[in-house]
Amino acid sequence: MSEARPIDSAPLVNASRFRAAHQDEWEALDELLRRMEKRSVRVLNDEALLALPLLYRSALSSLSVARETSLDKGLVAYLEQLCTRAYFQLYGVPTSAWRQLLHFFRTGWPTAVRGLWRETLFCLFLTVVGAVAGYWLVIADPSAYYSIIPDAMAQGRDPSASVETLRKTIHDTGPSRDNALATFAVYLFTHNSQVAIFAFALGFAFAVPSVLLLLYNGLTLGAMLAVFAQKGLGPDFAAWIAIHGSTELFAIILAGAAGIHIGMAVAFPGREARMEAAVVAGRRAAIAMAGVVCMLLVAGMLEGIGRQTVQGNAARVGIGSTMLLFWLAYYYFPRRKGAGDALAIPRP
Amino acid sequence: MRWPFRARKPREARTLRRTFVTPEGVDLRLELGSAGARAAAFIIDMAIMLAVLVALTIGATFLLFGGVQSAFIEILWLIGFFVLRNGWFTLFEMGGRGATPGKRALGLRVVARDGARLTAGAVIARNAMREIEVFLPLSFLAQQSSQGAADGFLILFGLCWSGIFLFFPLFNRDRLRVGDMIAGTWVVNTVRGKLGDDLAKASVERSRHVFTEAALDLYGVYELQMLEDVLRKGSDDAVFTVAAAIRRKAGIPDESDDYLFLQDYYAALCARLERGMLVGRRRENKHAVAARR
Numbered sequence: 001m002s003e004a005r006p007i008d009s010a011p012l013v014n015a016s017r018f019r020a021a022h023q024d025e026w027e028a029l030d031e032l033l034r035r036m037e038k039r040s041v042r043v044l045n046d047e048a049l050l051a052l053p054l055l056y057r058s059a060l061s062s063l064s065v066a067r068e069t070s071l072d073k074g075l076v077a078y079l080e081q082l083c084t085r086a087y088f089q090l091y092g093v094p095t096s097a098w099r100q101l102l103h104f105f106r107t108g109w110p111t112a113v114r115g116l117w118r119e120t121l122f123c124l125f126l127t128v129v130g131a132v133a134g135y136w137l138v139i140a141d142p143s144a145y146y147s148i149i150p151d152a153m154a155q156g157r158d159p160s161a162s163v164e165t166l167r168k169t170i171h172d173t174g175p176s177r178d179n180a181l182a183t184f185a186v187y188l189f190t191h192n193s194q195v196a197i198f199a200f201a202l203g204f205a206f207a208v209p210s211v212l213l214l215l216y217n218g219l220t221l222g223a224m225l226a227v228f229a230q231k232g233l234g235p236d237f238a239a240w241i242a243i244h245g246s247t248e249l250f251a252i253i254l255a256g257a258a259g260i261h262i263g264m265a266v267a268f269p270g271r272e273a274r275m276e277a278a279v280v281a282g283r284r285a286a287i288a289m290a291g292v293v294c295m296l297l298v299a300g301m302l303e304g305i306g307r308q309t310v311q312g313n314a315a316r317v318g319i320g321s322t323m324l325l326f327w328l329a330y331y332y333f334p335r336r337k338g339a340g341d342a343l344a345i346p347r348p
Numbered sequence: 349m350r351w352p353f354r355a356r357k358p359r360e361a362r363t364l365r366r367t368f369v370t371p372e373g374v375d376l377r378l379e380l381g382s383a384g385a386r387a388a389a390f391i392i393d394m395a396i397m398l399a400v401l402v403a404l405t406i407g408a409t410f411l412l413f414g415g416v417q418s419a420f421i422e423i424l425w426l427i428g429f430f431v432l433r434n435g436w437f438t439l440f441e442m443g444g445r446g447a448t449p450g451k452r453a454l455g456l457r458v459v460a461r462d463g464a465r466l467t468a469g470a471v472i473a474r475n476a477m478r479e480i481e482v483f484l485p486l487s488f489l490a491q492q493s494s495q496g497a498a499d500g501f502l503i504l505f506g507l508c509w510s511g512i513f514l515f516f517p518l519f520n521r522d523r524l525r526v527g528d529m530i531a532g533t534w535v536v537n538t539v540r541g542k543l544g545d546d547l548a549k550a551s552v553e554r555s556r557h558v559f560t561e562a563a564l565d566l567y568g569v570y571e572l573q574m575l576e577d578v579l580r581k582g583s584d585d586a587v588f589t590v591a592a593a594i595r596r597k598a599g600i601p602d603e604s605d606d607y608l609f610l611q612d613y614y615a616a617l618c619a620r621l622e623r624g625m626l627v628g629r630r631r632e633n634k635h636a637v638a639a640r641r
Contacts, residue, residue, distance in 0.1 A: 013548040069625070084538060
């Protein structure tokens with residue numbers, strides 16, 4: 001039923017006409033995007049930068065028209081990927097690293113921590129409960145100490161140790177100065193941060209593991225304190241802990257609080273949808289976690305270097321309480337809302 | 349208590365396309381990254397990380413023999429390891445591309461589900477969760493087996509644990525990891541595509557077949573687009589089969605010019621369906637009623 005017919009060169013379908021009219025624009029946009037994707041937006045000159053949004057909008061309108069009037073699937077697919085790439089180049093680019101960092105230290109970090117105040121109090125409570133329990137357990141029955149603290153961690157600091165040995169662990173000038181101290185500080189920082197991130201991630205399991213971790217942390221603290229207190233070294237031990245502990249324990253409490261915050265949002269989303277509650281909680285807790293890592297960096301330095309070089313009890317307590325006051329002021333001192341930064345990133 | 353007896357609605361075909369409306373009001377129909385692509389990207393990243401770690405360790409050893417103070421090297425290695433483990437994914441995804449090298453290689457990108465820009469908080473949240481998804485069971489097993497204490501039960505527990513988290517993306521529609529869920533992100537495809545040739549145009553420039561109304565009434569939009577796929581990337585076999593089927597149905601004699609025949613049929617059918625569409629008669633597939641003349 002088919003026969004040859006003389007040539008008629010008018011385009012048959014809309015897609016052909018449409019392509020002829022707009023293909024140049026699409027290709028220009030594609031070229032710009034390719035250059036941006038290879039490097040960054042900085043490769044574009046002023047002219048190209050001004051053209052970009054116009055080309056993007058015309059591609060979007062081409063996409064809408066093509067979907068409604070054309071049956072050329074290849075064309076629609078091409079326009080879809082073009083518009084998607086352009087969208088992410090225009091809308092998806094994050095703020096510059098410096099701006100983000102500045103915002104983090106000025107408002108992001110303290111605001112996130114303030115948002116966790118309920119969980120923070122709860123975690124403080126857990127740590128105190130753990131510490132008191134550990135203390136009484138060891139006072140009542142010294143052998144309980146061995147089941148609370150593993151040998152590797154005790155390093156000879158157990159109920160059977162003499163006063164001299166214990167005193168040495170607290171007031172020790174350390175093996176060799178400087179180098180070993182710095183290594184020790186870095187080791188403490190990386191190790192503690194890893195544990196903190198872990199505690200945070202575990203919060204997802206309805207906060208149960210984070211609670212256990214905090215309780216155990218308190219338990220070891222109390223048990224240690226009991227051993228030293230029995231030998232009359234209580235104040236020395238407290239000072240020894242205080243110099244870095246005010247920062248480190250605070251950081252651990254915040255990490256647990258961040259984890260519990262997520263777990264609670266997943267378990268009890270309140271008025272919001274479960275997923276939305278989890279997202280809001282997750283982003284806030286993550287900012288707080290970045291802060292916790294910073295705190296642990298400070299704590300690592302205090303513990304690794306400060307504690308070995310500063311020997312007097314008074315000086316140790318002084319440094320410790322100054323740090324604590326600093327953190328409390330930084331987080332909870334009331335400040336004007338939206339002070340300064342008019343272009344601040346809106347809170348998620 | 350209607351559940352067991354409820355009539356099942358016919359389910360929509362499960363695709364990875366998701367509605368995503370831009371501020372300009374156009375739906376971009378984003379395509380999510382498939383689970384396979386995600387896994388491949390992750391494996392590439394892990395391989396690079398491992399290579400960097402090995403290079404770091406070898407470099408540290410060289411420095412050690414080169415007489416540099418051992419404390420300095422230890423610090424360097426510890427910090428290097430920490431940054432690699434916690435910073436690799438986070439730092440790359442915070443950058444403008446929103447993708448690690450592995451994701452870039454597979455044309456993937458991390459995007460906020462609500463279409464806003466990706467914040468640092470979201471990136472940190474989605475990657476901190478890797479700690480319980482991957483690193484925990486891995487380091488746990490490594491430690492246990494190095495002490496020779498990895499008994500069957502522990503290994504089984506580790507496998508179950510990581511199995512739950514590893515396969516988590518397969519159990520939800522949007523291929524979300526636990527980290528994606530918490531951070532409000534998802535991973536989309538941003539593969540660059542090329543504009544294919546205009547199929548209808550090719551048949552304009554030469555003398556072409558002419559088809560009867562009855563022959564053009566055979567098919568709808570769905571079949572037209574399948575035919576487009578065949579013409580764009582089908583094998584000779586497919587072209588032959590499709591051409592034979594159309595000829596048989598339309599009663600057109602075989603002139604053994606399959607490809608040209610299909611091109612002409614495509615152009616004619618496309619023109620006809622488009623005309624129908626412009627007056628509001630879109631014929632989805634061959635089962636729908638043919639446009640009235």
